[in-house]
Amino acid sequence: MSEVHLLGGEMLGWSDLDGAHGPGPVRGPGLAALLSVASGRTLVVGPHDPRLLDALPSADLTVLVRGLPDAEALADRYADRSGVRVCCGGPEKLAGTPPYETVVALDGLDRLGSVEGAQLSWGETFDLLVSVLRPGGRLLLGAENPLGLHRLLTSPPSADSDWAALGEYDDTRPAGPARLRARLTASGLRIGDAWAVFPSPVAPAALVNTELLADPDLTGFLQAVLGDRAVFGNQAVSGDRAVLGDGEGGTRGPDTGRDGSVPATPLLADPARLAGSAVRNGIAVELAPAWVLLGERLPDPLILADQPAAGTHPGADRTGAVPAAALLVRDGRLREVGRDPVGGWRFADGEAVPSGRTVEDLVVAATLRRDLPAVRALLTTWQSGAEAGMPADAVVVTPAGTWHGLAEPTEPMLALRRLASRLIDAGLADLWPAGELAAMLTTMSGREPGTSADHVAGAAAGGWRELLSDRDRLARELSEARALQDWYERTLTERDDELKRLRRIVSLLHGTPTARAGRLLLAGARTARRTARSAVRRLRPTTDGPTEGCGGQGEGRRES
Amino acid sequence: MHHANHYYGHSHVLARYCGLDDRDPPRIQGYLQHGWNIGDGMAYDHEFVPGVPLFLWSERTRRRAWSLGRRQTYVVGSPWAYLLAMEADDPQRREGTIWYPFHGWEGQRVVGDHDRLVDEIRAVEPGPVTVCLYWQEYRSTRVRQHYERAGFRVVCHGYRGGRWRDLDPGFLHRQLAELRRHRRVASNRLCSAVFYGILTGCEPAVYGDPMQLAGEAPIWGGQPRIRRQWASLHGPQIDPDGARALAVAELGADRLLPPAELRRLFRWPEPAERHRTEDGR
Numbered sequence: 001m002s003e004v005h006l007l008g009g010e011m012l013g014w015s016d017l018d019g020a021h022g023p024g025p026v027r028g029p030g031l032a033a034l035l036s037v038a039s040g041r042t043l044v045v046g047p048h049d050p051r052l053l054d055a056l057p058s059a060d061l062t063v064l065v066r067g068l069p070d071a072e073a074l075a076d077r078y079a080d081r082s083g084v085r086v087c088c089g090g091p092e093k094l095a096g097t098p099p100y101e102t103v104v105a106l107d108g109l110d111r112l113g114s115v116e117g118a119q120l121s122w123g124e125t126f127d128l129l130v131s132v133l134r135p136g137g138r139l140l141l142g143a144e145n146p147l148g149l150h151r152l153l154t155s156p157p158s159a160d161s162d163w164a165a166l167g168e169y170d171d172t173r174p175a176g177p178a179r180l181r182a183r184l185t186a187s188g189l190r191i192g193d194a195w196a197v198f199p200s201p202v203a204p205a206a207l208v209n210t211e212l213l214a215d216p217d218l219t220g221f222l223q224a225v226l227g228d229r230a231v232f233g234n235q236a237v238s239g240d241r242a243v244l245g246d247g248e249g250g251t252r253g254p255d256t257g258r259d260g261s262v263p264a265t266p267l268l269a270d271p272a273r274l275a276g277s278a279v280r281n282g283i284a285v286e287l288a289p290a291w292v293l294l295g296e297r298l299p300d301p302l303i304l305a306d307q308p309a310a311g312t313h314p315g316a317d318r319t320g321a322v323p324a325a326a327l328l329v330r331d332g333r334l335r336e337v338g339r340d341p342v343g344g345w346r347f348a349d350g351e352a353v354p355s356g357r358t359v360e361d362l363v364v365a366a367t368l369r370r371d372l373p374a375v376r377a378l379l380t381t382w383q384s385g386a387e388a389g390m391p392a393d394a395v396v397v398t399p400a401g402t403w404h405g406l407a408e409p410t411e412p413m414l415a416l417r418r419l420a421s422r423l424i425d426a427g428l429a430d431l432w433p434a435g436e437l438a439a440m441l442t443t444m445s446g447r448e449p450g451t452s453a454d455h456v457a458g459a460a461a462g463g464w465r466e467l468l469s470d471r472d473r474l475a476r477e478l479s480e481a482r483a484l485q486d487w488y489e490r491t492l493t494e495r496d497d498e499l500k501r502l503r504r505i506v507s508l509l510h511g512t513p514t515a516r517a518g519r520l521l522l523a524g525a526r527t528a529r530r531t532a533r534s535a536v537r538r539l540r541p542t543t544d545g546p547t548e549g550c551g552g553q554g555e556g557r558r559e560s
Numbered sequence: 561m562h563h564a565n566h567y568y569g570h571s572h573v574l575a576r577y578c579g580l581d582d583r584d585p586p587r588i589q590g591y592l593q594h595g596w597n598i599g600d601g602m603a604y605d606h607e608f609v610p611g612v613p614l615f616l617w618s619e620r621t622r623r624r625a626w627s628l629g630r631r632q633t634y635v636v637g638s639p640w641a642y643l644l645a646m647e648a649d650d651p652q653r654r655e656g657t658i659w660y661p662f663h664g665w666e667g668q669r670v671v672g673d674h675d676r677l678v679d680e681i682r683a684v685e686p687g688p689v690t691v692c693l694y695w696q697e698y699r700s701t702r703v704r705q706h707y708e709r710a711g712f713r714v715v716c717h718g719y720r721g722g723r724w725r726d727l728d729p730g731f732l733h734r735q736l737a738e739l740r741r742h743r744r745v746a747s748n749r750l751c752s753a754v755f756y757g758i759l760t761g762c763e764p765a766v767y768g769d770p771m772q773l774a775g776e777a778p779i780w781g782g783q784p785r786i787r788r789q790w791a792s793l794h795g796p797q798i799d800p801d802g803a804r805a806l807a808v809a810e811l812g813a814d815r816l817l818p819p820a821e822l823r824r825l826f827r828w829p830e831p832a833e834r835h836r837t838e839d840g841r
Contacts, residue, residue: 008789012781014627021627115623116789163626 002079004071007064007089009117014067016047016111021160023202025049026107026142029334030207030327034195037138037294037323040101045091045129046111048104050077056104059083066090066114090117091125099134106142106292107202111161119164123172130187135299139189140292143180144201148289149274153267153463177210177285180293189295193323196288198226199271207292207327210285212337212345217355219279220396224358224406225328226275226284227393269465270425276393280361294323324348354404360392360419367423367431379445388412392419416442425466429473434480564606567594567720569729570639577642578819579831582729589827593617593638596752596810598789599780600625601633615825617812634825637812640756643732645816649740649761656688657681657744658762659712660753662771663694672771674706677748680768682710684796690742692735692753695719736760750786750793758800758807766794 027049071088078084146168174183324336345353366374389409420438575585590613593601698716745757748768
């Protein structure tokens with residue numbers, strides 16, 4: 001094992017990488033792709049998945065962690081790379097070290113300080129990192145949003161690392177993306193780019209730069225991306241366990257986005273729905289769980305004066321690439337989006353990013369307008385096309401009227417059920433006939449309703465809000481059913497009473513001498529009529545019974 | 561509530577500070593840290609019931625305890641700091657060094673060469689030396705003689721007490737009286753006594769064979785960690801200002817609670833006099 005450089009303040013029995021005291025290290029292919037900006041002498045501070053470190057140039061790489069077991073594991077991992085130096089201790093020990101070309105702090109500044117050492121504020125730690133950044137050097141900084149989607153919907157449990165966590169009460173921490181940018185600029189950094197991170201600060205499945213995220217033409221695409229279950233199904237930030245593995249072994253890391261693990265605490269609402277709403281309302285940047293900023297330290301004016309040839313400053317020969325505008329991880333694969341020089345946005349493989357709204361948004365809008373012909377037209381077009389098996393919230397209709405599916409297709413019936421359950425979750429159930437929305441949508445789309453289409457309606461409830469909305473709907477349906485039952489009871493009772501009254505009259509009439517005489521008379525009359533009929537039949541055998549239209553009366557008379 | 565709360569007369573000192581009868585201190589509703597500690601403030605071999613509040617000496621210990629999964633942790637400062645706050649300094653002529661050889665506690669045995677330690681003390685200390693032994697070593701004529709033969713004065717502060725027996729409320733008072741007589745405090749291991757001495761105004765020193773407990777397992781990094789993390793407190797001559805700042809932090813002398821708050825925290829009653837005064841109004 002190669003040597004760990006003990007800086008002082010190292011924590012002996014503590015690991016941030018094993019996930020036992022928190023959410024584990026920052027990780028995932030999206031963040032790894034951002035590291036392409038790193039070049040030259042590089043410093044990494046805080047818990048980063050070793051697979052991220054693997055992506056960094058190792059000729060002169062310093063890694064600082066606070067837990068001794070983490071430092072020892074990393075030293076062991078990089079034992080054969082002489083350029084990698086693993087340090088252990090608090091960040092305050094970095095002061096005065098020779099400056100770096102690249103400083104990486106993707107986990108932010110909250111998990112750097114040790115219990116033993118100084119408890120630095122966000123601002124003090126940030127200034128410290130800038131102070132070890134060479135003019136022209138690059139800083140890759142993560143910052144968690146205390147008001148991010150991941151925090152709005154759940155309260156993070158008290159963690160062992162919160163021994164003095166100030167969080168949003170640290171008044172040196174810039175609040176919100178605008179002030180964060182301003183803070184970097186004020187410290188002499190030029191903002192290279194800024195990405196909003198979803199759905200969790202530590203294991204993002206989508207990094208979208210703020211320009212792309214604020215593009216109103218991409219509302220549908222962004223909703224499809226951020227509302228993807230593969231994105232928000234992997235919300236279990238507090239519960240998942242990172243693996244300090246070799247990245248190639250049998251243990252699958254939690255960065256693949258397929259985890260599907262159940263969140264450790266119940267969420268207040270379906271995060272995918274809130275993300276979609278944030279995009280629709282143009283505040284997705286502000287509500288992102290975290291941001292990653294790329295800052296470039298401007299050359300010191302004094303140094304510039306000394307070196308008039310701007311090309312000679314250390315950053316000029318950088319080979320670091322320009323990272324993508326959006327980095328989307330799906331099923332462990334990374335998809336990148338960049339600016340199209342002729343306008344709009346393109347995937348790395350050349351496919352254009354569709355503008356427009358999702359089918360679901362269009363259906364909801366048409367439903368709210370009570371424009372049933374439009375709803376029917378949308379459902380029919382959707383279910384008769386190639387996107388029939390894709391969720392309506394992952395199909396974008398461009399202004400030109402072309403349809404783009406952004407998900408893997410499944411059974412059309414599943415897609416219809418999902419739409420029904422999302423409409424119910426959105427509180428739109430009362431716009432439709434109660435209790436059979438999936439069947440209703442299926443019929444409207446021109447398909448035959450499946451047998452079990454209604455049995456899973458509402459099953460997709462993602463949080464307390466959806467459960468409450470379900471409960472309210474069910475409570476309403478139950479009270480309506482009870483009212484109906486009361487009405488049936490009342491009506492039945494009325495009819496019963498009426499029947500009893502009539503029976504009483506009949507029975508009364510039954511016993512009177514007049515009735516007896518009447519019965520005798522009637523019996524005689526019936527006998528006479530039967531005799532007459534049989535005589536007529538015998539005489540006219542071709543005549544078949546009484547003429548039509550008189551039978552009912554005849555029957556009635558016969559029974560009375 | 562825990563018997564260790566009464567070690568060294570700690571609860572007695574705090575009862576007096578709180579205006580209560582220090583001959584029979586009330587039960588502390590929690591577990592009071594009883595010695596300087598590089599872990600979570602608790603003795604590793606003591607039974608600990610989850611949910612019982614921990615009353616710790618310093619912020620650093622509280623952070624460490626939290627990181628080790630402890631909750632309900634409150635910094636109250638050390639009883640020693642309360643004692644100093646109550647016993648106004650009585651400036652008297654300070655002379656020589658009080659030396660605390662590392663000792664074991666009840667049931668522990670120290671492995672080390674006392675004669676070699678005596679030589680080291682002689683080589684460093686310019687003035688008269690008082691050696692303070694733990695009662696186990698003090699009772700051992702053989703150990704005591706190592707130091708007495710060297711011409712050192714040998715003292716003992718008393719029993720620590722254990723399981724509510726042999727409680728010695730005078731322990732810290734005797735220690736304070738001794739420390740105030742000396743110009744220097746020294747030991748072969750950084751320990752509570754050295755921090756106590758620093759806070760009392762002695763110049764500290766930590767040097768010499770640190771010795772070993774029989775079967776000692778380094779917990780939380782043991783001596784190597786202590787020497788690295790508190791490197792500035794090791795050596796025969798130490799910067800007194802830096803040492804004082806560290807002692808204030810480690811003994812929580814900057815975190816003392818007012819009596820009313822401490823009573824509230826320990827769930828101790830109000831002093832009887834106060835009740836009487838309030839009744840009389």
